[in-house]
Amino acid sequence: MDSVSQKAARNSKKAAKHSSLPNLLFYGPPGTGKTSTILAAARELYGPELYRQRVLELNASDERGIQVVREKVKNFAQLTAAGTRPDGKPCPPFKIIILDEADSMTGAAQAALRRTMEKESRTTRFCLICNYVSRIIEPLTSRCSKFRFKPLANDIQQERLLEICGKENLKYSKEGIEALVRVSEGDLRKAITYLQSAARLNSERGITEQIIIEIAGVVPPKVIETLLQICYKGTFEKLEMAVKDLIDQGYAATNVLNQLHDAVIDEKLSDKQKSVITEKMAEVDKCLADGADEYLQLLSLCSVIMQQATQNT
Incomplete structure (x- = not known):
């Protein structure tokens, strides 16, 4: 487990001992253990017998409008919970509602959730999980203990x-x-x-x-290296053929763009040259997202790289 997961796990152990847990907000890139951490913490808190009764999980496949918050979430939050487990271990007297991908909730649903979170604080704890914390309204983030999950080492x-x-x-x-x-x-x-x-x-x-x-679906490193060598030492005619060959082989322009970015950053170019190239990359990325022609956009980018590279010669 990474350090964030360990920190969240330690909090859950303290919660089991002191019957206290704050509302949680886990945010960060996908695949970094956010959902796994809260599910493991919930199983540790309640054990296999009470887990289904005490934990409500709503994920991306569920509707996340205001009606769900008013009915399903509110009804579950209003139920009381005893503080004992069948195996005799300590059990917190509250339930947990897990809202996965909470950043996809509508603004009205988030506003309704704020009221429920405030009103049912004695019987329920919420764990919001999202990729972009900026899409969660401030009244919700201020009521949660925030944990940022970084990409795994x-x-x-x-x-x-x-x-x-x-x-x-x-x-x-x-x-x-x-x-x-x-x-x-x-x-x-x-x-x-x-x-x-x-x-x-x-x-x-x-x-x-x-x-x-x-x-x-990534582009082989040798292909990227060959393309850069043409940008540095080749002619524009060779560059046209190389870019056309890339597209004809079925490589995605976005993948080529990302790998070119990593390669250019490692090249022995001046900071000014790199800034010009990366600014062009940002423009190309936006154009590709808007549906522009992949061949023309890559050719435009590579011509800028060629222009900057010739300044070193």
Whole structure:
């Protein structure tokens, strides 16, 4: 577990001992353990016998309008809860309502939730889970203890993936696991999904770097390196052909853009040159999101990289 998960877990243990838990707000990128942390904490608090009675979980598949808050959430929050467990262990006298992806709730629903959270504070605790805390209204965030979940560190991801490979008896290479960690970008759920896909499609050869790159849809590093070399030393005609070849091979322009960004940042260019290139990348990213032509946008970006690179020669 990362440090944020450990901190949240420690809070739940204190809650079990002192029968006290604040309203919680977990926020951060997907696949970093937000939902898993609160579910594990709830099971520790209530045990398997009382878990279903004391915990209400609403996720992305549920309607999250004001009507759900007024009916389902409010009715569950009004129920009282005893402070004992069948196994004799201490049990807090409150219930937990988990609202996953709370940033997708409407403003009216969030306003109604604020009133319920305030009114039922003696019998119910809320845990809001979201990716973007800025989409939660201030009256809700001020009533919660906030925990920010960061993308998981590479060594934590690698340790978990190796554990899964060992339990599932999967063949793997060191480069394959490193590629999994690299393409998942701190999202353990994405890494496990890629691992599962690779195991099914390539069980005989095992988890290799090549199969991970193909499954993830990322552009091979050699292709990006070749494109940059043409930008630095080639002609515009060669650049046109290289970009056209990229698009014809089916590589997504957004993936090319992201990988070009990482490559350019590591290049030996001046800060001014990098700022010009990255500003152009931002414009291209916006145009691609608006549905612009991928070939023209990538060619425009690469021509700016070529223009900046020629200033060094």
